[in-house]
Amino acid sequence: MIAATMVDDIVASHLADVRGKWQPFLEERLAADAALRRREQSSHWDWQRKVDYYRPGIASRFFALECDGATQGLMIVDTATMFCQVEGQKGKPLVYVHYVSTAPWNLPSVTDRPIYAGVGSVLIAVAVQLSIDEEFQGRVGLQALPQAVEFYRRLGFSHIGESGKPPLPYFELTEEAARRLLGGM
Amino acid sequence: MTLKKTRSWFEALIARAEGVPVDVRATVPAEHELHVSPNAGFPSFVPGVVHGAFGKFIQMMRRKNRLSPEQLAERANVDLPELLQVEEDSGAIPSTRTVVLLAQFFGVPVKALLQLSGHATVDSSSPIAKAAVRFAASSKSMDKLSAEEREALNEFVRALEGP
Numbered sequence: 001m002i003a004a005t006m007v008d009d010i011v012a013s014h015l016a017d018v019r020g021k022w023q024p025f026l027e028e029r030l031a032a033d034a035a036l037r038r039r040e041q042s043s044h045w046d047w048q049r050k051v052d053y054y055r056p057g058i059a060s061r062f063f064a065l066e067c068d069g070a071t072q073g074l075m076i077v078d079t080a081t082m083f084c085q086v087e088g089q090k091g092k093p094l095v096y097v098h099y100v101s102t103a104p105w106n107l108p109s110v111t112d113r114p115i116y117a118g119v120g121s122v123l124i125a126v127a128v129q130l131s132i133d134e135e136f137q138g139r140v141g142l143q144a145l146p147q148a149v150e151f152y153r154r155l156g157f158s159h160i161g162e163s164g165k166p167p168l169p170y171f172e173l174t175e176e177a178a179r180r181l182l183g184g185m
Numbered sequence: 186m187t188l189k190k191t192r193s194w195f196e197a198l199i200a201r202a203e204g205v206p207v208d209v210r211a212t213v214p215a216e217h218e219l220h221v222s223p224n225a226g227f228p229s230f231v232p233g234v235v236h237g238a239f240g241k242f243i244q245m246m247r248r249k250n251r252l253s254p255e256q257l258a259e260r261a262n263v264d265l266p267e268l269l270q271v272e273e274d275s276g277a278i279p280s281t282r283t284v285v286l287l288a289q290f291f292g293v294p295v296k297a298l299l300q301l302s303g304h305a306t307v308d309s310s311s312p313i314a315k316a317a318v319r320f321a322a323s324s325k326s327m328d329k330l331s332a333e334e335r336e337a338l339n340e341f342v343r344a345l346e347g348p
Contacts, residue, residue, distance in 0.1 A: 006188070009305060012304060
């Protein structure tokens with residue numbers, strides 16, 4: 001395990017890493033692997049555009065994870081515009097994860113030798129901690145890419161159904177599941 | 186916001202999420218500590234970094250704490266050559282990692298320091314930019330902080346922390 005730095009903003013150097021490191025790595029892998037082109041579902045995300053879009057929102061929060069001199073993960077969440085759909089907490093505020101990504105060299109689906117594991121897990125844990133701090137008791141919601149469905153299920157998220165256009169699986173973390181995730185430490 | 190967990194907590198989290206035992210040579214991280222400032226909603230247009238304010242701020246906070254650059258680098262776990270360059274070269278832009286660690290070490294808002302160090306654009310009319318101009322124009326460095334320097338520093342820290 002190595003130490004990483006969490007930054008509570010997405011700044012120019014992170015976006016430069018997406019353009020100058022993530023994208024070329026991914027493009028090289030996509031060119032080499034047609035099956036990967038069909039499978040890899042997040043390569044169209046333009047992080048500059050996403051950040052610009054959500055920047056004006058007063059409840060938008062941005063996170064970046066760095067280590068080894070490079071941006072390893074990015075996340076954009078919202079603490080005010082979305083609400084729970086799970087019975088038992090319906091209508092209550094939650095932390096909604098708009099986007100979360102790990103660098104392509106960390107993805108087992110992209111490369112045979114992923115470099116860092118746990119980037120996505122840590123970012124989701126940050127979202128859950130943020131939810132606690134906002135007094136939402138750990139409630140978190142998100143739409144998952146189909147390749148990530150098992151990942152969220154293993155973290156304890158409940159699959160509620162499909163939402164959005166095109167429809168993506170909607171997942172929500174209940175207060176109890178949040179307690180289990182963050183543990184007693 | 187602080188997410189501070191033990192190494193074994195992270196191992197367990199990652200193992201559960203990945204669904205497989207963790208290979209400790211290939212995982213991240215050892216310890217996460219994220220210090221989050223309240224979102225003061227600074228507008229993000231018109232790049233207007235005040236040259237020298239960040240380096241001067243770091244140098245004064247270091248001296249206020251009676252630390253040599255070597256001691257600060259060691260205790261804050263930042264790169265010594267980078268720290269020296271930041272203090273001496275007003276055009277130097279430090280790594281985000283260094284900015285975050287120094288913000289945490291000195292207990293000032295990370296987001297504000299990111300703006301001051303040139304990583305996030307800052308509106309030249311914002312309270313932080315104005316405070317930075319005043320601060321950067323204030324007295325020359327001496328070994329020990331004078332009363333005036335101390336007051337200027339305290340005023341600037343208040344400005345960083347926001348309303």
